Amino acid sequence: MDFFIDRLPLYLSGAGTTLVITLLGAALAFVLAMVVGLLGTLRNLAARAVATCYTETFRGVAALVLMYWMAFAIPQLTPYEIDPVFAAVLALGLNVGAYGAEVVRAAVNAVPPTQIEATVALNMSWWRRTWAVVLPQAWAQMLPTFGNLVIELMKATAIVSLIGVADLTRIAQEQRAATGDTIAAFAGALVVYFVLAQLLIIGMRLLERRANRRLGRLPASDSGLWSLLRPPPVTAAGGGR
């Protein structure tokens, strides 16, 4: 325990780096997911082809491989060096954006067709229909999955330690090397990761609740350790115990 308290500032600075990469990666992934996801719902064949190519490619390649390619292959192809943090954000954002695009596409397609018919009857433009009718309804649907993706992204940022970025994982490895105390060094990092994830879960829950209140439907999803504190929902299979 003393081991960890002495090194708390170090771990917190590592956690800060982890959080910055998470937020930048999530922002990039969000923009990509929205643009590509909406492209995927268009009638235009070329737009859908672009969307499919993007999602299939970046869902198929591991983020670590992408990151290594950007950090080591791009300097070899071009005269530019790529900052490791930038390479990490780009690789993670492109990767998670591909998953997010599928989420957006599915949520938009799940908006009831009568809503679209109503916008056609009112002679709304595509922009106005998407912005004012489709997205507000799709938003509540995609939020829980987006939340899970952000937590996945946060955990995936651990790979940046492999290209030398001083994130939480890197700090833990350095402390292990310096002191030889494997359990303390890594247990500290694992606990910090766990706390970060639980905070993200709580944040997503608040967002979800707001989106649902506005629409007046869909209960918020139940996840995270704090769901232990409330009684479990009554399920149909409960009778078989």
Add this chain to the structure above:
Amino acid sequence: MTWDWEFTGKIVPDLLDGLVVTVQATLLGYVLALVLGLAVALARRVPVLGTAVFAVMEFIRCTPLLVQLVFVFYLAPSYVSAFTVGVAVLGVHYAAYTAEVYRSGIEGVPPGQWEACRALSLPAHRTWGAVVLPQAVRKVIPALGNYLIAMFKDTPLLFAITVGELMYQASRIGGVHFRYLEAMTLVGLFFLLVSVPSAIIIRQLERRYAAV
């Protein structure tokens, strides 16, 4: 520097060796995740044990796989190979996810099926083995399939604990020849070559079982 085809040809055999290790680690870890995940899903239905198992699984799901791998690798005694550590950690990590999938499948079995079992006074092992699990597992096959691809894409992390898989080979080649472009690009291509066809197969499975 630009792309060198001769060099590319020379490194392909080494990378294929790595691909074999990657696929082996994925499949072994996946089998472990499937079996352990079912055990966890069932254990979660036991009152006190279930809460403890849930807390442990939540911790595993909320912390990075890479840190878990390195942690266990350093803790494990020296006679345990890096490959074994890699497969075990991958399997346990993904069991936390597959357990949730199984759980949703079990909860999705209609209550009428439970009542019918009770009406026929079937013993517990028959209720689970012959009625509930066959229906629950069939329904979650597509979701379980997706984790196979997710796991395949996580195996490059094993290179951090010196398992000689694809990423390890590419990184070693890059380090020896100071050329990362060809090796890293090939790794990306290999991943696409394996994961895109698997995704198509899983989609077919999904279509086949969707009507059940």
